[in-house]
Amino acid sequence: MWSSLADGFNYLTSQSLAGLISLFWFTILFDIPRYGLSFVTAAFFGRSNLPPADNAYDVGKVSVIVAGHNEADAIERCVQSFLEQSRPPDEIVVVSDGSTDNMPEKLKELRRDGLIDQVHCTHLRAGKSAACNLGERWSTGDIVIIADCDCTYERHALKFILAPFRDPAIGAVCGNILVRNATKSLVATFQAIEYLISISLGKQSAAITDQVTCVSGAFGAFRRTALRGVSGNDVGGGEDLDLTLKLRKAGWRIAFAPDSICFTDVPDTLGALTRQRFRWERDAVRVRYRKHADLMNPFSSKFKLKELIHEVEFFVFHILGALMLPIYITWLCLTYGDLALMILLSVQMGLLLLDLLSFILAAWVTPKANALSLLPFMLGYSFFNSFVMRIVRLAAYLQEWFFNASAGDEYLPEKVRLVRWW
């Protein structure tokens, strides 16, 4: 084996530029550009474009809406997290979405103790979108923050997420998401790194070019006029992506607040992770290419170049990237036989370098994350990201294409799923 490795090494180093390109076309097309953009913008601007966070009380009344199903155990901690904020919310509205545990009793208790302002409990589960819409219908704030029950929030999260609203063109602000249970398992640790790079670094650079396409449902702030203008959430399965795209279509700009940090627990087993990512990918595909298909259609009135960029980007790097991988590997094996392994390894080495650089950059622009502890896991992460995650994505697309898996998505109540047209 070592001899073939040595052979491979020699082979590679003897290539010309054109030769290298033809060898590494996959990586050149589907990996490097992905890094490149974030690299450049982040390195260039760093954190200098962040607005000062001194307008927290000037934005008007701030309502927090939390909707949950069977979250009796988690809700108190979530509410306390908001009460601990340096800029506390003016109103907390909690919706129990058809809970069958004692979440309603818990909410009554919290209300009696004066910790929350409004309590709405329904007997029938409606799904997260409808539950959030219910909360929003009765909330009275100028800025509406939609948050998840099982998340906790860093003390200054509200202060920082409100900062971008000083710009009247901003319709929504995306909060930063970090992983709370990173030490639970290797899979969780890899996701911690992934979130740091793809959300923290990725969205910061995207924000510079106004390419933030998804305000996470776990933590996002919306100008009420913007939210009402696009009629709130639509039926779920990617409702956060959908809402953001609707806002973008309506002309609102979307900001990202890297210092506004929300902590969440991620799936700690590969199986759970796979299911989650299957759902995310399916939702993304459906929302982008069915519900908002008009963004790809040059003849539609909604068509904008700016939107086309991220639509295409998603298509190329996510979908094509996943589809092409097996093709590339097969071609490599067929063309180069024994050398294929070496080539792949060398590819991976290159990517590792890029990942490492991205990681350092991400750590630099997210001072509050405990990045150093994640460093030793970079090697594993690199492999994990390049191969495992791509395969997961591929499987997700195939499952959706051939088996229409979205129709059986448990995340949404069936009565709602049945009437969803995309």
Next chain:
Amino acid sequence: MAVAKRMCKTSSKRSTSTVDKTASTASAANCADVAQRILVAEDSPVTQDLLKLVLEQRGHTVDLAADGEQALEALENASYDVVLLDFHLPKIDGLEVASRFRQSSTGQNNPRFVAITADIKGLLGHDANCENFDEVIPKPFELKDVLKVVEQKHDMSEANPSAPLQPEVAASPVRTAGLLEQKYEFLRWPEDFNANRLSARGMQASLADGTFDAIMLNEPASVRDLSVIWTTKTLHLLPIIDMTGSLLIQTDLDGSKIRIEETDEIDRLVQSFHERRAQLHRDLVYTDDIGEKLLGRMFVSGGLLQPRYDPASKEHMSYNTVLDFRSIEKEMKDLLAKGFVGQTFFDRFHMCDRCGSSHFNIREECTECNSANLHEEAYLHHFKCAYQGSESDFRQGDDLVCPKCRMELSHFSVDYDKPGSVMQCKSCNHATSEPDVGFVCMDCEARYDGNSVGQRDVHAHELLESGLNFVKAGRAILDGQNAALRFAELPLELIVSLNAELKNFEAKQKPFTLLNITYQNRREIEHSEGLRMFTQSRDLVLQNLRDTVRKEDRVVKGHNYDFVLLVGTPTGEARASIDDLRNEVTASLRVDLGVQIDVFGPKDFS
């Protein structure tokens, strides 16, 4: 002048001249408001004369009849307003007269029939009297009672002169009370006592004078009005008959509905109280302690302290005793701890912590402003566009139209559903699906919610065996031994002798022994053979003892126990021969009294 004229007319009938003369000197000031025509049917001439004199003085017209026949004749010939009839008349008795007259009368202008009789029992025993007599005056009568009856305004007979009294019409409580007072001895409220003091009669009753049968309430009273029952001795052991129906739960009999022929119930009540009172130990009869009084009351009234729902009371319930709730609660707690009473759960009431009342207005209220002005609406969820709001958001006339996507909703559970309801406050616009339950105290206006409102548990209480023993045996039982002696209980002459012996003992070491004779089977004997048998047997025992002991020894009869003081006899010696003594004194008895002799020496009195 008119009076004199009438006098002249009646004077043609049977009347003595002396009466005439006296009648004509009647002073106008003494006259009644309305002159009545009266027929007096009475066989005693003295009574005849008296009644005629008095009534004519008042301006009434009086005719006399000496027997039943004459009375009937008089009734047929003239019309009268009032007929005073003696029950026992020669030829035809008063009852016959009245009933015959009623049968034959046209029903127009019937006079009022008043029975005057010494035989109240006989009168009460007759079923028919109610139909025939409007009033009863017992003999010997008070003239003022007669006048009162004759001259009282009788609206009923004026309004409906034809109709004889129907049995269904309840006798007025005042009349009945008057009647009952002939049969029983009542302590009356408010005549004989008020909240603070007793009349002379009241005092008499509080000395456990056995002549008093019950307390009668003649005017509406509250529990507080009757508090003197608990602050004096023994009155709490009398049954309470409420003639006004104002304290029905707390009293023992509703007298407002009792009719003349229903006195059986009263008989039973009074009798049972008497019997049970006799069984009460004098400790409890004369006690000042409210707890012991309450025990006594429970015992004489049947052993149960029963709560009942009572909307008139602040606590929404009342016990069957005329004592305020707070006192009962306090004493019961004590008695429970002592093991004298048991408790059975009755109900749980909400209670205002501030004033103790259970009067609440309970309703849902806004969690923000506490207003009860809430409007309920359904949540409505439109599946297709994920809009979830209140039903009024969707209502447009008859139709339901989604405010977000403008689609008309037509198919429940397919297009939309209603997952719950929201309460909208009309005062402050706050909305929630979970309103508070607000309690507002009607007496002091304090406000509570479902979690903070106080609660009070109410129990029924029954006398337990140890409680029963206590009420029958007195405080002696508290020491745990039946044989315990209490110095204060000893008869006075015995105490004097004991003191002398004790001095002798201290000075000269002269021994003595006190024997305490108790009769264990007293209750059984009294019950099976009668009180008389017990008393006789006991006296026999005492006589035997006197015959047995020496001259210098003393045999003393006590209240419940008897004593023998053996002068100069050491305790040990006495103890040894106790059995022999007992056998000797009880040998001649017909019944087994369960004689027990306890021995006490000088040391027991130190």
